[in-house]
Every structure is written in C-alpha cells, then in structure tokens.
Amino acid sequence: MKKLLLCSALLLGLLSLLPPPALAETFTCLACHSAMKGKVRTDKGSFIEVNIDEQRFSKSVHGGMGCTACHKTFKDNPHERPQADVSRKISELANLVSPKAKVDSVAYAACDDCHGEIYKKVSESIHGKNVIEKRQHDGALCLDCHGSPHYIMPQKSKESMVNRSSVVKTCGECHENEEIAKKYNLGTQIVEKYEESFHGKKYRLGHPGVPTCVSCHGAHDIRKWDDPASPVSWEKRTITCGKCHPGANRRFVASITHKPVGKDNPIPYYAEKGLIVLTMGTIAFVIFHVFLEALADIRDRVFRKKKEEHHD
Amino acid sequence: MTNTKPAEVQRFNGIFRIQHVILLVTFLLLAFTGWALKYPEPALQHTGWWIRLWGGAKTAGIIHRVAGVIMISDFLWHIVYVVSQLLTGKMKFNPVTTVVPMPSDIKNATQNILYFIGLSDTKPKFGRFNYIQKFDYWAVFWGMAIIGFSGLVLAFPTKAAIFLPQWSANWIWEVFFILHSDEALLAITYILIMHFYSEHLKWENFPMSMTWITGRLPMRHFKEEHPLEYELEMKENPGAFKNPGNS
Numbered sequence: 001m002k003k004l005l006l007c008s009a010l011l012l013g014l015l016s017l018l019p020p021p022a023l024a025e026t027f028t029c030l031a032c033h034s035a036m037k038g039k040v041r042t043d044k045g046s047f048i049e050v051n052i053d054e055q056r057f058s059k060s061v062h063g064g065m066g067c068t069a070c071h072k073t074f075k076d077n078p079h080e081r082p083q084a085d086v087s088r089k090i091s092e093l094a095n096l097v098s099p100k101a102k103v104d105s106v107a108y109a110a111c112d113d114c115h116g117e118i119y120k121k122v123s124e125s126i127h128g129k130n131v132i133e134k135r136q137h138d139g140a141l142c143l144d145c146h147g148s149p150h151y152i153m154p155q156k157s158k159e160s161m162v163n164r165s166s167v168v169k170t171c172g173e174c175h176e177n178e179e180i181a182k183k184y185n186l187g188t189q190i191v192e193k194y195e196e197s198f199h200g201k202k203y204r205l206g207h208p209g210v211p212t213c214v215s216c217h218g219a220h221d222i223r224k225w226d227d228p229a230s231p232v233s234w235e236k237r238t239i240t241c242g243k244c245h246p247g248a249n250r251r252f253v254a255s256i257t258h259k260p261v262g263k264d265n266p267i268p269y270y271a272e273k274g275l276i277v278l279t280m281g282t283i284a285f286v287i288f289h290v291f292l293e294a295l296a297d298i299r300d301r302v303f304r305k306k307k308e309e310h311h312d
Numbered sequence: 313m314t315n316t317k318p319a320e321v322q323r324f325n326g327i328f329r330i331q332h333v334i335l336l337v338t339f340l341l342l343a344f345t346g347w348a349l350k351y352p353e354p355a356l357q358h359t360g361w362w363i364r365l366w367g368g369a370k371t372a373g374i375i376h377r378v379a380g381v382i383m384i385s386d387f388l389w390h391i392v393y394v395v396s397q398l399l400t401g402k403m404k405f406n407p408v409t410t411v412v413p414m415p416s417d418i419k420n421a422t423q424n425i426l427y428f429i430g431l432s433d434t435k436p437k438f439g440r441f442n443y444i445q446k447f448d449y450w451a452v453f454w455g456m457a458i459i460g461f462s463g464l465v466l467a468f469p470t471k472a473a474i475f476l477p478q479w480s481a482n483w484i485w486e487v488f489f490i491l492h493s494d495e496a497l498l499a500i501t502y503i504l505i506m507h508f509y510s511e512h513l514k515w516e517n518f519p520m521s522m523t524w525i526t527g528r529l530p531m532r533h534f535k536e537e538h539p540l541e542y543e544l545e546m547k548e549n550p551g552a553f554k555n556p557g558n559s
Contacts, residue, residue, distance in 0.1 A: 204352040207369035252473035255485035268486035275494040292428035
C-alpha cells in the first residue's frame with residue numbers, strides 16, 4: 001500500500017513538471033497543426049505555414065490560450081468553413097489591418113481583445129497609420145516586432161524580439177533594409193550610425209544602462225521626428241535626452257544625430273581626414289625612425305664594437 | 313674601487329618620478345579601458361572578454377573617467393611645479409639642459425638620421441634632452457590639449473554644452489569624438505613604438521632603463537648620450553662626477 005502511495009506521489013510530482021496542459025480545444029487543433037510539413041495554399045493563392053511548434057507555443061506568453069480566442073472565425077469542427085460570427089469591433093479592425101494579414105486578418109485584429117490600449121496607440125503611430133491609412137503591406141505592425149503570436153516570449157526574456165539585447169536588430173530588419181528605406185525615404189545608415197555612437201558602442205559592449213532605439217523614439221506610439229508629439233521632436237528632445245542627461249540643452253541634444261559624416265557637414269569630415277593624415281604621418285615617421293635607429297644600433301654593436309672597447 | 317658608488321648621475325628628482333608613474337599608470341588604464349569602446353565590433357572576438365576583464369562596460373567607463381581626471385590633475389601639478397621651480401630660480405633655462413625645442417634639434421635630427429643610414433660618421437651631440445625625448449615630453453602637452461580637453465567635454469557633455477556656441481552645435485560633437493579617439497590611437501602607437509624602443513628595446517637599456525625608478529642614469533650613458541650636458545657640468549662643477557672607471 002505504502003509503495004503504491006509513493007509511486008502515485010512520484011507520478012504526480014512528475015506530472016507537475018510537465019508544461020501546463022493546453023486547453024482541450026487547443027489540443028485537438030494541435031493534433032494536426034503540430035505535425036504538418038510544408039506549406040498550404042490559401043484561397044488567394046499564397047503559401048502559408050500552418051504548423052505550430054507545440055513546445056514553443058506552450059512556453060510562450062500565449063501558451064495557455066485556446067486557438068479560437070484569436071482565430072475567431074474558426075469553429076470547433078475542423079471540417080466547417082471558418083465563418084463564425086465575430087464582434088463588430090474586431091471585424092472592423094480586421095478590415096483596417098488586412099494589408100498586413102496574409103491569412104487570418106481577424107486573428108491579426110484579435111490582439112485588440114486584450115491589448116486594446118496598445119493597439120490604439122499603434123494605430124495612431126506612424127507604423128500603424130502606414131498600414132491602416134496608406135494600406136501598405138510592408139510596414140511594421142504587431143508581428144513584425146514581436147514575432148509570431150504563437151511564440152511571443154516575455155519582454156524580459158532573451159528570446160523576445162523586443163528584449164533589450166535584440167531590439168536594435170529587430171528595428172534594423174526594416175530600417176536597414178534598402179528597399180524599404182528607399183520607398184519610405186528613410187536614412188539607410190541609421191542603425192550603423194547608432195552603433196558607431198557612444199550609445200551604440202556601449203550597447204554592443206553590454207552596458208546595462210545605455211538607450212536603445214525605443215528608449216528615445218518610443219515604441220508603440222512611435223512618430224516621425226518632425227511630429228511635435230514625437231519624443232525626439234525639437235520641442236521634446238531636450239526633455240527626452242534630459243531623462244538620462246539632466247540639464248540637456250539645445251546645443252547638447254545636437255550631439256546625437258543618425259546622419260553619416262559626409263561632405264554636407266564639412267568640418268568633421270575634413271577634420272577626420274586631416275587627423276588621419278596627421279596620425280598616419282606621425283606613425284610612419286616614428287616607424288621609419290625606430291627602424292633606422294635599430295639598424296644603426298645593431299651595426300654599431302656588431303661591426304663597430306672594437307671602437308667602443310677602445311674608447312672604454 | 314669597490315667602495316665607490318656606482319657611477320651614476322641624478323637626472324630626475326622624486327617629484328618628477330612620481331609624476332611619471334602617475335602618468336604611466338593612468339595612461340595604461342585609459343588605453344586599456346578605452347580600447348574596447350573604440351573597437352566594439354562583435355567580429356573582433358577580443359572585445360567581449362577584454363571588456364569583462366575591466367568589469368564590464370559600465371565599470372570600465374568609470375575607470376576611464378577617474379583615470380582621466382587623475383591624469384589631467386597630474387599634468388596640471390607638473391605645470392605648476394615646473395613654473396614654480398623656474399620662478400624661484402631652482403630651475404634655470406639653459407639651451408643645453410632645456411626641454412624646449414631649439415633650432416639645434418632640427419640640425420641634430422637631420423645628422424642623426426644621416427648617421428643611421430651611414431652618411432655621417434659622427435653622432436650628433438645632444439644636451440640634457442635629445443630631440444626624441446623632447447618630442448616625448450611635448451607629446452603629452454599635445455595629448456592633454458586634444459585628448460584631455462575633448463575627454464572632459466565628452467565626460468561632462470551637458471556642462472560643456474552650456475559654453476558651446478549655438479553655431480558650433482551641429483558639428484563640434486562629431487569633432488570631439490574624432491579628436492578623442494584618433495589622437496588616443498596616435499598616442500598609443502607612439503608610445504608602443506618610439507618610447508618602448510628607446511626605453512626598453514634599445515641595446516643599452518634592455519630590458520628596461522631604470523631611470524624612471526631610480527632617477528639616475530649610468531655615467532657611461534650620460535657621457536655618450538648627453539655629451540653637451542656632461543661638458544657643461546664639468547665646466548660649471550668640475551669634479552662633480554668622479555668616474556671610478558676613468559680615473
């Protein structure tokens with residue numbers, strides 16, 4: 001009897017080590033959707049991935065949710081067409097964000113259910129307006145920064161795309177992309193210039209306090225710099241910089257731009273060229289001098305040794 | 313013969329030696345901690361462990377700032393000390409013993425290089441400081457003016473911004489970044505090549521000239537490398553150096 005108790009206690013203990021059990025409905029969907037290889041062709045003709053990595057999903061922040069919480073048009077019966085009723089708010093939003101959603105625009109809008117406030121901020125941001133008002137499909141919305149909703153990790157986790165350690169790379173996905181930069185008239189060397197700045201250099205060395213992109217530019221409510229509401233607008237820049245640099249004034253905030261050093265800003269450009277000539281010239285002279293001196297010293301020691309001994 | 317002191321001549325007093333040691337230590341600390349910030353490329357594998365060696369980016373930054381302030385203070389101490397020595401007459405200007413560049417330095421440099429390549433049979437006669445030593449000395453002034461000043465601006469940017477004119481704001485920061493890092497690289501390479509050769513690798517000094525610790529220079533080196541000063545001393549103070557080897 002005791003043995004049986006012990007066994008079952010052990011078994012229960014083991015069970016608790018397993019990831020939290022998915023909802024029954026999720027479990028049913030995943031029976032197929034975790035074992036599908038290749039891509040599926042949609043009605044519109046694009047190919048999409050419909051397989052879900054069950055382990056990663058269950059570890060993600062959304063791992064406890066059921067599939068139809070977001071995929072609202074789907075019914076429990078997998079053989080029915082996905083035509084379930086959706087609330088008006090979500091279906092309207094789904095229409096607005098449809099340029100971004102390859103397949104299930106309702107699911108793309110469903111974030112609003114829980115993250116309504118943030119969704120509102122994003123919709124009013126330059127990223128959101130680009131999709132909703134300009135109907136562009138290549139701008140950023142939720143998933144471009146956070147990754148697939150099935151695998152989103154807490155922001156503090158290193159695996160999160162918006163974690164401190166990876167957020168610069170995430171922004172760079174678009175802001176270093178030449179096609180996108182050309183289309184939207186963005187600077188192409190923004191991330192590069194950030195990495196060359198003191199902020200970026202310290203960031204790359206793992207300094208815990210230096211700002212990343214989002215520290216200055218904001219995240220969900222990001223705006224263009226010439227929008228007065230942007231934290232990096234001329235009106236607000238001294239306040240934004242002043243968060244870390246108390247007493248920041250107009251002359252101070254001019255120190256950070258993401259402009260490459262070029263002929264349009266001639267003083268630093270030619271100062272750098274001049275310093276390179278000076279540095280290289282001095283180093284060349286020093287190497288030349290030391291080289292000759294060393295040869296002469298060896299010559300004096302080896303071939304003119306007698307003279308010295310005589311002198312002593 | 314055995315009870316006579318080794319033939320050496322006093323060259324630097326204790327204060328100069330302490331100033332040199334502070335300069336040396338802070339220079340190395342600044343170079344080591346600044347290096348990673350100049351080259352934080354992830355492709356260069358050394359920056360990762362190098363910065364951890366200095367306690368991570370934050371600690372390295374603090375070391376860099378503290379060492380910088382100490383170095384500038386050391387430099388100012390040196391200036392005050394030398395000026396006061398000159399004003400009280402303890403140190404006198406003499407073309408043979410001065411560290412100030414003189415026209416003869418150009419002549420000496422030319423002749424020295426000619427001697428190196430075998431076009432001149434005689435070495436130039438140097439005073440207390442040869443032209444390389446003078447260059448070493450004044451390089452610190454250049455470094456302080458350029459690297460020290462730009463370093464202060466970069467360490468206290470919001471304070472510096474109070475004094476900056478508005479018309480310079482769009483380019484002056486970039487110039488300070490460039491000045492600080494380029495001239496630091498120049499200082500490091502200069503020390504690595506010229507100073508290390510003169511004071512460590514050079515035949516008579518290998519593995520290291522002890523002058524920076526003892527303040528003294530062996531008599532033989534003194535006569536060979538600073539003959540003008542030797543002659544001057546012999547004229548002004550005959551019998552000051554009793555060289556047992558030459559008696």
